[in-house]
Amino acid sequence: MSEGKLIGLAAGGTGGHMFPAEALAQEMKRRDWRVLLFTDNRGMRYGETFPADILHELPAANPSASGLKAKTAAGFSLMRAVSQAVKVIGVHKPDIMVGFGGYPSAPAMLAARLRKIPHGVHEQNAVLGRVNRLVAPKADFVAHAFPQLTRLPENRTGSLLQLGNPVRDAVMQCAAAAYVAPAEYSQIDLFIFGGSQGAALFSRVVPEAIRQLPQALRARLRVTQQVRDDELDTVKAIYDEIGVAADLQSFFSDMPERLARAHLIISRAGASSVTEIATVGRPAILVPLAIAMDDHQSGNASVLEECGAARVLQEANFTPDSLQVYLSELLTRPAMLAQMAQKALTVAPDNATARLADHIVSLVNPAVT
Incomplete structure (x- = not known):
């Protein structure tokens, strides 16, 4: 595989989203890929251990916030974040984007769609999260952890992959x-x-x-x-x-x-x-x-x-x-x-990280088996 390829990852700033993203980043680094990470200010505290070559903090606000003022502020924050992500993607040109959910990942994944970058999502839970549900219909793939995945949009066109949750090297x-x-x-x-x-x-x-x-x-x-x-x-x-x-x-x-x-x-x-x-x-x-x-x-x-x-x-x-x-x-x-x-x-995932990485590589470079 040619060196220098770049994967963009987008994850909300909690361990539930950041840890599987970190696991995939570690695996892609082993395959000589570079890593671009989009997250929010909470996710930045994982920056010391997250193996990202490029780390970009996006403004984020919870779109489910109550009250008209809070919802309006969240809407403006989302628009600013999408604009920033579009620019960052335009500069660095990732070969593929993968979203791990959490509302801070939404602007990066929407920007990937606008930039026509191949993209997919990974759902860690048994229920497809709100952001991943938004991205899934146009995504090239939806990967998920558990045998059953509910709330999957009917209009999804990409592949569906049950792989398990990626696990960080330190845990392995x-x-x-x-x-x-x-x-x-x-x-x-x-x-x-x-x-x-x-x-x-x-x-x-x-x-x-x-x-x-x-x-x-x-x-x-x-x-x-x-x-x-x-x-x-x-x-x-x-x-x-x-x-x-x-x-x-x-x-x-x-x-x-x-x-x-x-x-x-x-x-x-x-x-x-x-x-x-x-x-x-x-x-x-x-x-x-x-x-x-x-x-x-x-x-x-x-x-x-x-x-x-x-x-x-x-x-x-x-x-x-x-x-x-x-x-x-x-x-x-x-x-x-x-x-x-x-x-x-007996229920630990079996090579989930490597299998997700294999699928990503196959999308970017179909000649690699």
Whole structure:
């Protein structure tokens, strides 16, 4: 394959969109492609690790914002972003564009269409997201993670590919770490993360659930938890009060390593979280985000629940009492944790990143097989 080809990637600024985009970028770099990334200001915090040769921040605003003033501002922001993306694409001339969803990816993908650049989308969830739904009808391909994909437009003309979710190199490296269930009386590592829309709920519920556990079990726990900056002191005070060692941070840059160390995970059910938990092979308690569009996180969570790798607590039932029941059951049954970890591995994606890259290469250069 000729060197110097350029792929443009567009992703909203959350880990759920950025991580699979990063995985594809890593694979394309291995194939001697250059990478152009479009994201918003939130996505820029991933810039230090994202292997982009060209990084462009686009202004973005949520088109679902309530109120006429907010919607008008979002509309103007979208128009500015599309104009910027059209110019950037005109200068750098990517050979293909791939969108990973999230509303900040919309302007770049619309610009690709205007510039008549080959383009496709990857949907990480079991439900096609709003931006990907907008782009899909004219896209050259729609790639998706799970066996079923709902909300797919009927007027779509490109190919449909079920490939799985691309997984970052750092996660794949941790996939080799075998799960070792906690021995009797030994330390138990509990890892809790939920992103910006989960951290607040977990801060309220998880410490109080742990408070209800027997003192002997609490004393064995080492908690690693994502906590919002404005709640760090409050949550730390609770863990100090109940005698639980806790590492609390608002953002973890070493997520894969922490996943690998965990004996049990409590998290939301975003597609990347579910995929990475399966790839590393760890037992989990999943709490789908109630306000997620089309309830797609429940669909994601069911993948691990149905194979026996996870327990699922819907947000309405996620209370200290209900979580304490699950924690008491799982943390005192190491054999069950080991079985759940093994079952998680059975649904891990198989070469999803390479297969997506293969398809992209075949579109740009059909002579390459």
